[in-house]
Amino acid sequence: MRRKLSPVEAIAEAVAVMGGQRATARALGVTQPTVLRWVRGHCPISAEFVLRVEEASGISRHLLRPDIYPADLGPSPAWKPVWMGVDLGQSPVSCERSSVLQFAQPFEGRNPKATEADGAASVVGGGLAA
Known part of the structure; x- marks a missing residue:
């Protein structure tokens, strides 16, 4: 060496x-x-x-010139990363059909396009209106 x-x-x-x-x-x-x-x-x-x-x-x-360009020693031992959300494998968003929110009752008066389907309200064409 x-x-x-x-x-x-x-x-x-x-x-x-x-x-x-x-x-x-x-x-x-x-x-x-x-x-x-x-x-x-x-x-x-x-x-x-x-x-x-x-x-x-x-x-x-x-x-x-080690005084100007010190060797990369990596992060300090005191440095600890903070992992949140997806980085921990805890996805806040799910694309599975079973996890889609379904409302027991339609939003009355807020979205005229909401209709009853299979006992749950679904939004037709474009999302909830404010």
Whole structure:
């Protein structure tokens, strides 16, 4: 198993993958002494170059600048999801015919389209009127 690289080791590996200090400097539009300062650990790689170095070298931004791009550690152990309704498998809506509401008496005076059918009121064409 490979050990985790420090930021200085990560930039050194990225520079090697990119073809050396001079090639890295050309690719990023900086001077070779700037790249040398990154490799020796005198200063961290500038935030504006991290993503470009990651793209060119394949070295993760999380290794190059963990202070700016921390590794995803997942949710905090104190975080607990709150699941409601459908997420718990308790659907508030049912499409089964047996669970359809049926009224014992029609809504008198509220919906002239309601009719008696099989001892229950059913709504014909378009829902209840307010």
